[in-house]
Amino acid sequence: MIRVTELSKSFGEIKAVDKISFEVKEGEVLGFLGPNGAGKSTTMKMITSFISPSGGDATVFGKSILSEPIEVRKKIGYMPENAPLYDDMTVDEFLHYTAQLRGLEKKGQVKAVEKVIEMCALKDVQFQTIETLSKGYKRRTSMAQALIHDPQVLILDEPTDGLDPNQKHDVRTLIKSLAKDKCVILSTHILEEVEAVCTRAIIISSGKKLFDGEASELKEKSSLGRIDDVFRAITTGQEVQGVSL
C-alpha cells in the first residue's frame, strides 16, 4: 500500500506540489487527473524516489522514500512520461538489461522477459532495435520493463498518451487485469480512461488536491452525467454547464 503524507515540491518560487496526501490500497487503480502542469508527474517522480521532496514523506509498503529509496524502487514498476528507452538496443536486450538491474537471476530473467513479451504483445518486434519501433510498440516496451519484476506497485505516467483507439483499449485491458493484487497509480488527462479503468480518482491543479473519491461520484456531480464538465468546474473553480463546486 502507498501512503503519501503532505508531500511537497518547490522549484525556486514555484510550488509544483503543495502538501498532497492520499493512500492507495492493493487492488485499487488510482487515476491521477489534472490539467497539464498540475504536478502529476512531479508527484509520481517523488514516489518513485527519482526526485526528492521539499517536504513531507511517502511510504511504499512501509518503506519511506526518504530513508530507503532503493527498497522503495524495488517494489515499484515505473513507466515514465513519453516512455524514454535506449534506442540503440533491441527490445530483447533492453528487457534483459532491466531484468538484470532489477536483480533477477539468470533463469528468472529469461522467464520474466518471455512473460512480459507475451503480456505486452511484443513477440513480433522482440529482436528489433527500439529506434525502429512505432510509438505504440515503444509504449508497450516501456510497459514491459515496468512489469518485468512483477512489482507490487505500478506507477504509469500517461500510459495511453498518443496511442490509437485499439492500442488504448489493449493497454486499459492489461492494466485492469494486473490490478487485482497490485496498487496502481496512473496519470492521465483523458477522462473516459478514469471511468474505464480507475476505481478511484484524484484531481489536482496547481499542486493542490481538489478532489478525492470514486470515479462514479465524479460523474454524479453533473446532472448531464458529463465528467468533463465536473473536471473543468473543479480545476477552474467556475461554473460549467450547471456544475459548480
Next chain:
Amino acid sequence: MMSHSVKTILKKELKSYFTTPLGYVFSIIFLFSIGYVTFESGRGSFFVLRQADLSSFFRYIPWLFLLLVPAVSMRLWAEERKSGTIELLLTLPVTVREAVLGKFLASWAFIGFNLLCTFPIVLTVAYLGQPDYLVILIGYLGSFLLGGAYLAIGCFFSALTKNQVISFICTVVFCYLLTMAGSPPILEFLSTFLHRYFLDLFESLSMIHHFETMGRGVMRVGDLWFFAVIILAWLYGCEAILDEKKAS
C-alpha cells in the same frame, strides 16, 4: 568488490561502443593518428633519433586524448538526460554512484582497449632494437591514467549539461588548462593576480608534468596518487551534480 549493478551497467555501456558507430570512429581515428604521429618525419622523429623507445608515442598521447577522449565522455550523461532515459535508469534499484561508476569504468575500459590496440607499435620497436619494456609498460600505465583523468572530467561536464556540444567544449578547455597548468604562458597570466602559494599549487596540478615522468619510465607514488585523486574528485563532483540536477 564491484556491485552487481555496476557490472551490469558496465557491460551494457561497453557493448554499446561496439554496436554503435561512435566506437569504431574513435578507434579508427585514434589508431591511425597515433600510428602516423609516432613515426612522422619531422625533426624529433623516431627515425632521426634512432632510439628504440616510444618517447615519440607518449609525447603525442596527451594531445590526441585531449581531442578524442571528450568525444567519448560527452554523451555519457548528456544523452541520458536529453532523451529522458535517466529517469528510467535512476528509478531502477541503482544508486547514482553505481551508475556513475559503471559508465565511467566502461568508457575507461574502452580507452584501455584502444591503447592495447597500439601493440603493433611496440612490436615495431622490439623488431628494430632492444627497448626497455618496463619503461614502455609504465608509459602505457601513465597513458591509461591520463585517459581516465580526462574521462572523469568529461563525465562531470556531461552531467552538467544536456547539450553534448557544450559538454565537449567545456571538457576540452578544462582538460587543456589542467594539462598545461605548468606552462609559462598560463602561469604568467595567473601570476598577475594570484598569490605565489596558489600559483605553486596550480602548477602542481599540471597533468602533463605527472604524465611525462611516467612516460620516461619513472614511477612515483605521488603521480599515481595524483591521478587517483583527480579521477575520484571529478567523479564525486559528477555524482553530486546528478543528485542535484537529474530531474531538471
